[in-house]
């Protein structure tokens with residue numbers, strides 16, 4: 001797929017019929033982006049759990065997680081997932097993924113601001129997320145968006161694997177303020 005023009009991209013809330021599209025995007029992005037970060041075995045382990053059809057369906061139908069698809073010319077090129085966070089006043093950005101050929105064109109920012117709009121409309125003050133400490137590209141992007149590190153965590157996810165992450169946060173008000181001046 002060719003590089004998409006940001007202006008051609010539309011966002012829409014994913015429903016139960018979009019589970020397959022989310023899973024396909026995740027596999028295409030993860031298998032290119034994460035081999036040097038967590039290795040292929042951990043990629044397959046995590047995809048099988050976090051991106052099982054039943055897991056995504058449960059997110060959408062029972063856990064109140066919103067999935068937003070970015071589409072260009074009818075093709076899905078990225079997605080986000082977000083919902084209530086772990087603490088009062090906090091929302092969590094669970095997922096933010098753009099196809100490799102469409103990265104760096106402002107799509108991640110567009111999806112993030114869409115999530116921030118949802119957060120503001122639902123009276124959340126802060127966005128929280130987790131990013132792998134070796135995921136330099138995403139870490140750089142989150143710093144550019146205005147996030148800062150709150151803490152470091154190592155989470156045992158079974159199978160002999162851990163998620164070695166930074167927890168980052170950003171005030172929603174500053175994100176939305178930035179969006180009006182970029």
Ligand SMILES: CC(C)(COP(=O)(O)OP(=O)(O)OC[C@H]1O[C@@H](n2cnc3c(N)ncnc32)[C@H](O)[C@@H]1OP(=O)(O)O)[C@@H](O)C(=O)NCCC(=O)NCCS
Pocket residue numbers: 029033096097098099102103104105106107108109110130131132135137138140141142144145
């Ligand atoms: C991280 C990600 C969501 C960012 O979305 P994006 O659309 O590519 O990024 P944007 O165009 O919004 O750019 C945001 C900032 O990221 C940085 N950035 C974007 N692409 C980059 C790249 N290829 N290399 C290094 N930095 C990059 C730039 O600093 C940019 O800020 P600027 O335009 O103000 O200079 C996307 O690159 C992605 O899906 N990466 C792979 C999967 C991933 O790691 N997801 C996050 C999991 S926590």
